[in-house]
Amino acid sequence: MSSAFLQHLFSGLTIGAIYALAGLGFTIIYNASHVINFAQGEFIMIGAMSAVSLVGMGVPLAVAVPLAVGSAVLVGVAVARFAIMPARDASVVTLIIITIGTSIFLRGVAQVLWGKGYHALPSFSGDAPFILMGAALLPQSLWVLGAAFAVVISLGWFFGRTLFGKAMLATACNRFAAQLVGVRVSGVLLAAFALAAFMGAVGGVVMAPITFTSSDAGVSLGIKGFTAAVLGGLGSGVGAVVGGLVVGVAEAMSAGYLSSSYKEATAFVIILFTLFFMPYGLFGRPRAERV
């Protein structure tokens, strides 16, 4: 394996893990409400920007990170409570449009609050890269990959082993039936937004030392995360992770071996091909209507 190939692979996997975390947020909210939450990118941005401003105020990184993630979760809950729930009975398309409005609103508030500049967060464990067979790997990349891995494992446990997680899955399958057996459906929606914001913010915080952040960083990450979720099959957690990694690696390889002019287009080509040829993605199953 040439060192150039390995380098492309490392950078693809790192960026892919970030996309995966963004994609997972889409998946969870989609499962709980069939809404595609276009404010997911803003959760990522809020996590990263809060961490940056806390560190700027002199708060140690180890304290700033949980606080930043916590504030993003609060924003997530507020979005669900004040933007989505009042319109609960509206159609899914209306709700999706509400999330687009929410994302524009959050971006605007962030611009007023944090300005329009770019910010950096210090790396968690130094900037000296490991050199493996001539390719450089950053310690922070390991943090990103590790965070993505940990989030996926704990999500699996949450949905598979806890009552509340199962209640969320039940609501996703059939909201009415879930309500009949005693699930508090509104609580599920709040929890889904909280969880999605949590994941977005974790992603934002671990990636900020690599990519920098700004009040409009959420837009492109939101799009890439959405691509990851669609490629993996909307609603599938494993799918979102695999989708994210595939998009990340595909981008890096196309920049390395085709032309860097196509790098940005890669995600869009992937999403188009997915929608044309396998609309249920890699891990999604066609939904059967029972009559």
Place this chain on the structure above:
Amino acid sequence: MNLFKLSLAAAATALIVGFSPVWAGDGAPPLRVGSFLSMTGGASFLGDPEKKALDIEVSALNAKGGVNGRKIELVVYDDAGAADKAASFVKRLIESDKVDVIVGGSTTATTMAAVALVEKAGIPFVSLAGAVVIVEPVKKWVFKTPHTDRLAAEKIFEDMKKRGIAKIGLISEDAGFGKSGREQALLVAKNFGIEIVADEVYSAKDPDTTPQLTKIRSAPGLQALFNFGFGQGPAVVTRNYRQLGLSMPFYQSHGVASKEFVKLVGDAGENIRLPASSLAVAEQLPTNDVQKAVVIAFRNAYEDAYKAEASTFAGYAYDGLHLVVEAVARAGGGADKAKIRDEIEKTHDYVGVTGVFAMSPTDHMGLSPKSFHMTEIRHGDWVLLD
């Protein structure tokens, strides 16, 4: 002309005269300066500081009694970076606000949307956007204050030549500033005997450019790296350059000549060279530098008013306004637009924030590569190389 038309014309004239603003009493009519800036939207990093600079400079000039006894009145619209909006605001400035001059146009696109309109109406227009196309070919009524990207490329290639660098890798943003910079760099490289052996691009929000740099690294005979871009991109490139353990000389463009950039990249920025305007290196300028006093006065005024770093873009607006005001003063304070235009074109030795301007009928920008200072980042600060 029949009698009816004649009386109609007379009535209209009477109306216009009758309803014209009453400027008896407090002397001369105000000088109306129109402006359209991208204060919000993707180019707000340009329009926002430009608007702020215009505001403080207009009130400072008015506090000193305006120009030849005329107060300055500023009319500003926000085009949000959209060329179509810019065009309709320029129409409004010309037709309903009846401005005497226009200083504005944060981006090349919004500026070019205005060019045809001001040329037709015959209104002096000083643009605050970068690209060469604005003043090449020369347009009668159009001027600009920012350095062009070509000037920056020339400054950098000059420095490379001095160091004996002949083969370089170019990495640039695939749109806007970086794209136009790349074209100019490719155009002028051979004048300096420099060959571009690798030419890669990245998008504005690309979080990782190691694939592009890995590809550049493998180009045979590579001696230096040159990045043309603005905002987040160059910071990512800089960090990736360090991560890959690259050690060839690294040049950035004037697009990142700000303290914010140095802070953003931290240690990764060590030994990067870039052309900077006097504003970025105000402290380091020698005391005999003609610009030093102007630059420091403007920077302090801006930073006192807004508690934020005065960017190069704020300086463009400062120069646009002052070029116009000085031209009006030389034209005797009158409202004759053709006279004001002629005086702007005759500008020479105007010491501004961006540089020392010397316009001519063939040069409507008036800056030379001398308006840039080659700098190197050392220990988180600028060091002047020339």
